[in-house]
Amino acid sequence: MPEVDRVAASRAAIAARRARAAVKEAVRRRERRPLEIAEAAWADPSTPEGSLRVRELLTSIPGIGPSRVARIMEELGIADAKRVGGLGARQRVRLRDWLAARDVGPLRAAGRLVVLAGPTAVGKGTVSAHIRDNYPEVLLSVSATTRPPRPGEVDGRHYYFVSDEQFDAMIEGNDFLEYATVHNASRYGTPRPPIEAALAEGRSVLLEIDLQGARAVREAMPDALLVFLLPPSWEELVRRLTGRGTESAAEQARRLETAKVELAAQHEFDVRVVNHDVGRAAREVVELLAVPGTDSARTRT
Ligand SMILES: Nc1nc2c(ncn2[C@@H]2O[C@H](COP(=O)(O)OP(=O)(O)O)[C@@H](O)[C@H]2O)c(=O)[nH]1
Ligand SMILES: Nc1ncnc2c1ncn2[C@@H]1O[C@H](COP(=O)(O)OP(=O)(O)O)[C@@H](O)[C@H]1O
Numbered sequence: 427m428p429e430v431d432r433v434a435a436s437r438a439a440i441a442a443r444r445a446r447a448a449v450k451e452a453v454r455r456r457e458r459r460p461l462e463i464a465e466a467a468w469a470d471p472s473t474p475e476g477s478l479r480v481r482e483l484l485t486s487i488p489g490i491g492p493s494r495v496a497r498i499m500e501e502l503g504i505a506d507a508k509r510v511g512g513l514g515a516r517q518r519v520r521l522r523d524w525l526a527a528r529d530v531g532p533l534r535a536a537g538r539l540v541v542l543a544g545p546t547a548v549g550k551g552t553v554s555a556h557i558r559d560n561y562p563e564v565l566l567s568v569s570a571t572t573r574p575p576r577p578g579e580v581d582g583r584h585y586y587f588v589s590d591e592q593f594d595a596m597i598e599g600n601d602f603l604e605y606a607t608v609h610n611a612s613r614y615g616t617p618r619p620p621i622e623a624a625l626a627e628g629r630s631v632l633l634e635i636d637l638q639g640a641r642a643v644r645e646a647m648p649d650a651l652l653v654f655l656l657p658p659s660w661e662e663l664v665r666r667l668t669g670r671g672t673e674s675a676a677e678q679a680r681r682l683e684t685a686k687v688e689l690a691a692q693h694e695f696d697v698r699v700v701n702h703d704v705g706r707a708a709r710e711v712v713e714l715l716a717v718p719g720t721d722s723a724r725t726r727t
Contacts, residue, residue: 445474446482453486454716460487461525467510468518476511480504480521487528488538489649491696498524537630539621539647540715543640544655545685547667549701553655554634556708564715565624565631570596573612576672586617604635604642609681614639630715637688640695651714654695658702 427435452458460483467475484495499506502520504513513521544550558566570586572593581587588596593613596602605615616633624631633643643650657663663685667678692698697714701707 442474442477446478449474449478450482450486451716453483454488456488460484461522464510464518464521464525468513471509471511473511476509478510480508480510480513481506483510489651489696491651493693494696537625537628538715539625539631539633539643539650540711541633541635541640541643541650541652542655542711543635543637543652543688543695544701545657545663545688546681547663547670547685548655548657549666549704549707550634550655552704553701553707553711554632556704557632557712560708561712563629564712565620565629567616567621567631567633569614569616569635570602571612571614573614585614603646604639606636606638606642608636608638609684616643632711632715637691651697652695653711653714654692654698655707656689656692656698656700658700 449458449463453460453463463475463478463483466473467478470476480499481495484490484498485492490498496506502517502524504517504521508517510521542550542554554566557564568582568584568586570588570593572588572590573585575581575585575587579585579587590613593605593615596615596617597605601618602615603618603621605613608614614635616635616639621631621633633639635643640652644652657666664682667673667681673681699707699710
């Protein structure tokens with residue numbers, strides 16, 4: 427191919443990729459409905475909608491992660507690399523029915539609720555704090571807890587430190603999105619009102635809670651995206667727990683037993699992020715929040 431044609435072809439490929447990225451972003455931000463994208467693709471398969479892969483379309487839908495997408499595509503009998511515009515008639519019917527069943531009607535600007543969970547000492551607190559300090563557009567939910575503050579912890583910033591009676595009153599008042607007893611010791615709960623207010627304003631919310639909390643949020647809010655934070659290795663997890671030095675040897679051993687059970691539940695989650703480096707892991711989580719106006723939201727393809 428002559429050089430000038432090659433340059434034109436590669437420009438066209440870049441433009442097509444950008445156009446597909448814009449379609450995915452619009453779905454992610456709930457500006458366009460997935461069903462409408464599929465219908466545009468079938469009306470004209472040469473459009474960006476037509477050349478979008480089915481996998482990409484489904485992964486862009488808020489609340490659906492890659493492992494669920496793989497399951498859905500298997501159920502629909504659609505091969506991994508298929509483009510929406512290239513589906514056969516029967517596959518189109520199956521995909522249309524599936525999208526229509528979860529079509530939510532009129533769209534509204536909506537923030538996303540992301541739950542960050544993972545085994546003890548993987549770095550959930552560190553990654554969340556990094557997000558709170560570097561991405562102020564994300565609301566990091568502050569939980570209420572009955573455990574006493576550790577040195578340096580500030581009421582209202584790290585937790586709302588409450589008495590057992592106050593915690594009971596919050597349960598009575600239906601003030602929690604979820605609550606649980608963690609490590610067989612203290613109670614922790616996610617206050618509901620700030621989350622509902624932020625989501626209603628189109629702001630994204632991050633919850634850093636334990637595995638039972640993540641499951642409860644999925645029940646209460648099926649659109650929530652569940653992210654599991656993984657250590658680079660088991661040895662590194664043990665190093666982080668012992669290095670933190672906030673638990674006795676007996677408590678560390680108990681938490682490591684719980685960590686094994688928690689790691690076994692990682693496949694219940696939509697997305698897994700490995701915490702090699704705090705900044706990188708935080709950025710990956712923020713990209714999942716797809717906050718309009720952040721660099722990560724703009725450049726994610
Ligand atoms: N279910 C639930 N778990 C929470 C909540 N807030 C914190 N947790 C979890 O409680 C556990 C204990 O937290 P913490 O006392 O700060 O100690 P850590 O284990 O050293 O992080 C962690 O696994 C947190 O993810 C909450 O609101 N709900
Ligand atoms: N990416 C990382 N690399 C090295 N150490 C880390 C990393 N993330 C967290 N840590 C360290 O691991 C320990 C546990 O982190 P923490 O945020 O308290 O875990 P969690 O909230 O999951 O229990 C802390 O000492 C923290 O400084």
